Amino acid sequence: MTADSAPQPLPAGRARQLAAEFGLTPEEYGRVLAILGRVPSLTELGVFSVMWSEHCSYKSSKVWLRELPTRAPWVIQGPGENAGVIAIGDGLAAVFKMESHNHPSFIEPYQGAATGVGGILRDVFTMGARPVANLNALRFGDPKLPLTRRILDGVVRGIGGYGNCVGVPTVGGEVNFHPAYNGNPLVNAMTVGIARADRIFTARATGVGNPVVYVGSRTGRDGIHGATMASAEFSADAEEKRPTVQIGDPFTEKLLIEACLELMATDAIVAIQDMGAAGLTSSSVEMAGKGGMGIELDLDAVPQREEGMSAYEMMLSESQERMLMILKPGREAEAEAIFRKWELDFAVIGRLTDTGRIVIRHKGAVEADIPLAPLESEAPLYRRPTAETPKPPPLDPASVPDPVGIEEALRRLVGSPDLCSRRWIWDQYDSTVGGQTVRRPGAADAAIVRIEGHRRALALTTDCTPRYCAADPEEGGKQAVAEAWRNITATGATPLAITDNMNFGNPEKPEIMGQFAGCIRGMAAACRALDFPVVSGNVSLYNETEGRAILPTPAIGGVGVIEDAARAIGLALVPGCELVLVGATRGHLGQSLWLREIAGREEGAPPPVDLAAERRNGDFVRARILAGGVRACHDVSDGGLLVAIAEMALAGDVGATLEPPPAGIPAHAFWFGEDQGRYVLAVEDGAALLAAAAAAGVPAARIGRAGAPGGALVLPGGRSISLAGLREAHEGFLPALMEGR
Amino acid sequence: MRAPAGSDGLPARPGARHLSPAPGSKEASLNAAIIVFPGTNRERDMAIALERAAGRPPALLFHRETELPRGTDLVVLAGGFSYGDYLRCGAIAAHSPIMRAVREFAARGGHVLGVCNGFQILCEAQMLPGALLRNASLRFLSMDCHLRVERAGTPFTGRWQQGAVFRSVMAHGDGNYFADAATLDRLEGEGLVAFRYCDARGEATAEANLNGSARNIAGILSPNLRVLGLMPHPENYVDPLLGGTDGLPLFESLVDALAAAPA
Amino acid sequence: MIRARVTVMPKAGVLDPQGKAIGHALANLGFAGVGEVRAGKVIELELAESDPAKAKAQAEEMARRLLANLVIESYRVEIA
C-alpha cells in the first residue's frame, strides 16, 4: 500500500471525545495514538475500542484467569481458542464452551437468549465439531415481580426457539432466583460438540496470499457496539441502548452448521472463526494475530443486507450467523459450491499478507491500517485492587430453632423457587432430537448423551451456588466446581473438564474484584484436587444496575464421559432398595435454603468443601456404580438430605421409610443441612456397600429403605408425607407463577 | 446397528451429502428414502429407526432432487423446521422440487410417512386433509405422550392390535390438528384416524390432548391407507436405552407390509 | 415498482389460539371492552411491476399458492 492512501484521521478533539464514548480511558486512548503515531480514523477507533473492551480483551480478568489449571493428559485444547477440546476415547473429542448473553437478554429476552444460543453453537462448530447438546444456566430476579416473569418467559422461549430449530437437544441447566438479579438476569448458554480428535480446526491463519472468505448471512447494522455494551454497567436509561439488539435466525444457523461441517470434511480450510462480538473486527484481527500474519480486507466484497453501510458499521456489526475463514489457495470454487448448495452467502473479502498489519479498504479508500502485534501486546491489562469479602462466622445450628417442623419445612422447600421442579422450562426444550439422549432433564444429576454409533456417552451438567459465593467467594468457587464434579460422578461417569462463565459486578470496585479473585482461588483449588481442568470460559463483568451488583456467579459447565451408556444411572428411586448416605453429615445450616426459606435468614458461612473427602467419596461412589448394584444415586446439595431423598422419591414415584438421625445433631440440621461431598445411593445390598465404604475409609450410613410405587415418605417416628402432596408443591410452583395455574 | 461412517469419522450426516440410494437387491425388505429439506433435523433419528427395523440404512435425498431413487418403496418426511417454519410450518417445503415426485409416487400407490414437520408438509401439500395450528398453549411441547391405535391392520399399524396404547415422544410447537367438521366426520367414518392422544389407560381425555387437536387426533391416513401423517415421534422410541421400544412396531409393520406386497 | 400488502387471517370458525391469548392478555393489562381478537399475518412485497391491476393479480396468485393456506386462512390483497 502506498503513502497516499493512508486512512483519514478524525479531527483530534472529536477523536478524543469519541474514544471516551466508546469506553476507552484517556490512558488507553494515549496508547492508540502511540501505536498509530497519529490520530485514528473512525474505523480504526472502532477497532481499538472493541478489541480493548472488557468483553474482547479480558483486561480486568486475565491476570486472575491465569491461575486456573488448564492442563491434563486428556486436554487437547485449553483456553484461548473458540472452545475447549478434550479427548474422550475412541479417537473422539468433546468440544465445549459456555457463554453469557446477560445484557441482551435483559433488553430483549427472546432475541437476547436466542442469539446467545446461536453464538455458543458457532463457537463449537467452528472448531469442527457437530453440536450434540445444549445446556443453560439461568439466574432471574424476585419471582414475585412481573418483570421477572416476562424475562423468564422470553428467555425460555428464546432458548427453545433457537435450539429446537437448529436440532440440537437442550438437555440440562440450572435456574436460581434472587432479588440481586432483578435488573441483571444471567443467561449462560453452553454447547457441547463431538469431533474427531485429529480433525480440530483453529483460528490460526497462515499462508501469505491465502484468501479470506466470508460465509453465512449478510451484514446489516445489527448490534453495533454490542461488545462494548456487554462491558458497560446498566443505568436506568438502558432503553436508549435498544437498537443494539440482534435478531437470530436459527434456520440459517442450521444451514451454516451443515455447510461448514461439509467443507471441513475436505482439507480446504486453513483457519476458521465465527463472527461473534465485534464481528468482522475481532474475527479478522484474532485470526491474523494468532498466525502472526497481516490481513487485507476489501469491504466492498462483504455481502450486505442494508444500503450505504460505512466501513465503521461493517467492521463493528454484530449481525448473526456469519463466519470468517482462510482457505488454501485455489479451493475457493469448491468451498463456494458447498455454501451455495446450502443457500448461504459466500464471498472472498481479502487476503493474508506478511505485513503484520490489518488494512481495511472500502470504496477505493483505506479506512484502517493498524499494526496487529501492538493491538494485542499493548492491550490494556489491569490488576485491579481487590478487597476480600469478610469471612462470615459459622452459624451454630443450635442457635436457629426449628419454627415449623420437618414435614412442613420439606413441603415448603420442594415448592420454593430455587428447589421446585424445572419441568415447565424443560418441557419447552426439545431434549430428544438427535436420538441419543439417554437421560433427559430431571432424570439424573447430569444429562447423559450417547455418541452416535458408539457405546460411549457424555455426562453434562451446569452448577453454581451464588449465595455461597457471596458469603465466601473462595468456598463458593470450590463448591461450584465440586458440585459439577459430583453431579457427573453420581451418574457413574468420569468427570474430565469444565468450562466456566464468570458473572460479576463492576470490576473497578475492589470488593467485586475481591469476589472474583476469591472465586478463582477456590475454583483453582477444586480443579486441581479433582483433576478437573478448565478448558474454556467466558467473563461477564459490570452486571450492575444503579450500583447494585448481582451475586458473584461463577457458573461451571462440567463434562464427563462414561464408556458404556447403559451403565449410567439416574436418580429415580427403585422399589425395595436400601438407602445409603455416603459422606459426613455435620448439620451445616449456614447459607442453607432451609435457613433462607424457613427461618427467613441469609447468614453464616457456607458449607466448607473438604476437597480430599470430596475426591475420596466421589471416586468411591463412581466405582460402586460401575461395579453394579447401585440402582439410583443423587448428590446432596441445595436443600440438604431430605430434599435429595424427596427428589429421588418423586422422580421414581416410589416412597421410602427413613431411619432416625444420629444423636448430637438437631433433626432439622440433619435433614436440611447442606454439608458437601455427600450422595444418596439406592442399592440392592446395603451391607455390602457399607462394608466397602468402611474398607475405603469413606463415611457411610444406612438411612432408610425404598417403599412401594406411589407411596409416601415415612419419617422416623411414623409420620408420613404423601408423594402426591409433595409433587403438587414441587411441580406446581412454576406453572402457577407463569400461567396462573 | 451402526450408521455408516462419514469421512469425518462420525456417523454420516444426511443432508450434508447426498448418499447414494440403497441397491435394490431382491431380499431387501425396505427401500426407504428420507427427504432432507433445509431445516429438517430429525432425519438421523428416523434413519436409525428405519435401519433398526429393516436391517439396512435408508437413502437420504436432498430437497433439490427431482426424482426418487429407483426402487424406492417408502418415502419419509422427517421432523424438524423445514425453512425455519417461517410463514407456516411445512408450507415452503410443500412447494419444493422433490415434492412433485413424492406426490406422483403417492398417486401411484407408494407409501409415504410424514412425522411432525413431515405431517405438516403433507397437509400443506394437500396430500392429507386439514392443517396443523399452533399448540393451544402457544408453547412448544417436548414431552412423552400416549397414543391409541385407532386403525390397526394398515401398512403402518400391522404390528399393533386395534386399541393398543403406546408411548411416544412429542416435540412440536404446531401440532394442533384442525379440519372442518365434515372432513373430521369423513375421516372418522372411513376409519382414517390412525392414532389419538390418550392417557396411560387409553382414555382419549381432554387432559391427554396436550396440543388441543380436534377430537384428540394425532395421526391420519390417506383413503388408500398408504400415506400416514402423525405429530409424535415413534422413531425416538426404538431403543431400550433411550426410553423404550414403543415406537418400533410402526417401522416393523412397514417392513412386514412392504416385504409382503411391494408397491 | 409497486408495493403490495397481503393480509392473511384465520377463517371464521377456525380456532385462533393466538388471538384468544392476546384478548386475555389485554384484559389482564386492564383494557376493558375488548371484544373478539383475531391474529393474522401480513406480508409486504415489492413487485417489479408498474400496472397496479397486474400487481394485484400477481400478489393474489402468490397468496393462493403459498402465502395463505386456504384450509384455515383467508387473504386480502392491497396495493399501495
Place this chain on the structure above:
Amino acid sequence: MIRARVTVMPKAGVLDPQGKAIGHALANLGFAGVGEVRAGKVIELELAESDPAKAKAQAEEMARRLLANLVIESYRVEIA
C-alpha cells in the same frame, strides 16, 4: 363497537428472517421480479367504543404495551 386493526412490522434495518425465507420461496415458485419481502403480524380487535379517535388511542396504547415489541418492531393502527 369499532374494529381496529394493528399492523406490527419488523423495524427498518432489523433482520427479518421470515420475510427473507418467503422471498426465496416465491422466487423458487417462479415468481419473477419480487423485491424486498417483509413479514409482520396483524391483530384485529373489536372495541366497545363509539368514538373512532378514542378507539384509535386505545389501540395505540395496546400496541405500545403489548402487541408490538418496540425494541425491534414498529406498529400502525387503522380504524375500520
